[in-house]
Amino acid sequence: MKWEDICTRCGLCCHEKVVLPDCLLIDMDAACSFYDRETGLCTVYEDRFNACPRCLKVTPLRAMAADYLPPSCAYVRWAERHHLRFARKREMVIKSG
Ligand code: SF4
Ligand code: SF4
Numbered sequence: 001m002k003w004e005d006i007c008t009r010c011g012l013c014c015h016e017k018v019v020l021p022d023c024l025l026i027d028m029d030a031a032c033s034f035y036d037r038e039t040g041l042c043t044v045y046e047d048r049f050n051a052c053p054r055c056l057k058v059t060p061l062r063a064m065a066a067d068y069l070p071p072s073c074a075y076v077r078w079a080e081r082h083h084l085r086f087a088r089k090r091e092m093v094i095k096s097g
Pocket of ligand 2: 008
């Protein structure tokens with residue numbers, strides 16, 4: 001399986017988030033301008049890092065340590081399965097409406 005195939009396209013990382021000491025707050029009303037709410041997909045996927053400077057590639061290192069990735073993220077799960085997740089565990093709080 002290719003690294004990019006791990007992503008389940010849940011879209012959570014394409015929304016605004018705030019990392020707090022004990023929780024990760026994700027605002028489902030505030031998505032990246034390139035996120036298509038109908039399909040749940042990125043409209044500039046192949047060129048996303050040029051089109052959107054804030055878009056960060058999920059590398060193995062980020063999967064291991066990035067505190068802004070939701071606990072349900074498939075890359076976080078990958079890191080946990082390999083005992084390689086070092087970021088503090090945070091509850092995910094979804095804000096919507
Ligand atoms: S540019 Fe990045 S953050 Fe924006 S919708 Fe595409 S994948 Fe998500
Ligand atoms: S949170 Fe993880 S699984 Fe979901 S879209 Fe982002 S990278 Fe993919």
